[in-house]
Amino acid sequence: MVKQQVVLPGEVVPMPDASQAKLLRLGPGLLQTDKDIHAVQAGLVTNNPVGNAWWISNSKKRYIPAAGEPVVGTVTGRSAEYYRIDIGSAYPAQLPVLAFEGATKRNRPNLAIGTVVYGYLASASRGMEPEMSCVNAKTGEADGYGELKGGFITKCSISLCQRLLDPRTPILALLAARLPLDVAIGLNGRVWVASKTIRGTILAGNAITNSEFLSPKQCETMVDQLCTTMKL
Incomplete structure (x- = not known):
C-alpha cells in the first residue's frame, strides 16, 4: 500500500x-x-x-471546492431563493433555501447573517460559485447537516481536516473521553466544536489545532495537561 x-x-x-x-x-x-x-x-x-x-x-491555505466534500461555512448574505455562504474559497457557495430537510416554500429555515451551517457541496466547477446542500441526496434527510448552534469555528489546515475524518486519528477520541463534545469537520479548513461549557469548547478547539504535528502519545499528554489546567 x-x-x-x-x-x-x-x-x-x-x-x-x-x-x-x-x-x-x-x-x-x-x-x-x-x-x-x-x-x-x-x-x-x-x-x-x-x-x-x-x-x-499538502499545506495549501486556499480551499478549492470539490463536489461531494463536507464544508463548514458562515451565512454572509441572503435572497428569496438562496443564502450566500462563506466557505473560504475564491467564490462563496450558494445554499438554496429549500436545501434543508423538510423545507417547503411555506416552511423553511430563516437563517440570520453570521449563522454557521454544515453541509456538502452538491456541485462545484472552476470559475463558478459552488452549490451547497444540507440534505443527504441518498436518504433525503439531514444526517447531521444544517444549522450549527452555539460553539465556535476553529480554522485548521486542510490536511489536518482530512486527517480528522480518518478514524485512526486519535485526538477526537481522546477529547470525547474527557468531556461531552460535538464536532463538525469541513474539508475547507474549518472545524466547528461545541461542548456544554465555554471552557470545554475552547479547550477542544485549541487541542484540535495543536494536534496537527503531534504523535498519538503526545496528543494524549496534551489533552491530559489541558484538562488538568482548566480543571475539566
Whole structure:
C-alpha cells in the first residue's frame, strides 16, 4: 500500500492493483485518466483504508471546492431563493433555501447573517460559485447537516481536516473521553466544536489545532495537561 509518497503535478501515482482502480475513491489532488491516476497537486499521497479513499495532502491555505466534500461555512448574505455562504474559497457557495430537510416554500429555515451551517457541496466547477446542500441526496434527510448552534469555528489546515475524518486519528477520541463534545469537520479548513461549557469548547478547539504535528502519545499528554489546567 502506497503511503506518504511525495508527488508533483503531472506524475503518475502508482496504486497497489491497477485492475481495481475504478473502485478507488479519489479525493483532492488526484485525477483518473484512462488507466492511470495522476497528481494535479504537489504533496503527499495519503490513503484511508476505510472506503479505500486516496488524496493528496499538502499545506495549501486556499480551499478549492470539490463536489461531494463536507464544508463548514458562515451565512454572509441572503435572497428569496438562496443564502450566500462563506466557505473560504475564491467564490462563496450558494445554499438554496429549500436545501434543508423538510423545507417547503411555506416552511423553511430563516437563517440570520453570521449563522454557521454544515453541509456538502452538491456541485462545484472552476470559475463558478459552488452549490451547497444540507440534505443527504441518498436518504433525503439531514444526517447531521444544517444549522450549527452555539460553539465556535476553529480554522485548521486542510490536511489536518482530512486527517480528522480518518478514524485512526486519535485526538477526537481522546477529547470525547474527557468531556461531552460535538464536532463538525469541513474539508475547507474549518472545524466547528461545541461542548456544554465555554471552557470545554475552547479547550477542544485549541487541542484540535495543536494536534496537527503531534504523535498519538503526545496528543494524549496534551489533552491530559489541558484538562488538568482548566480543571475539566
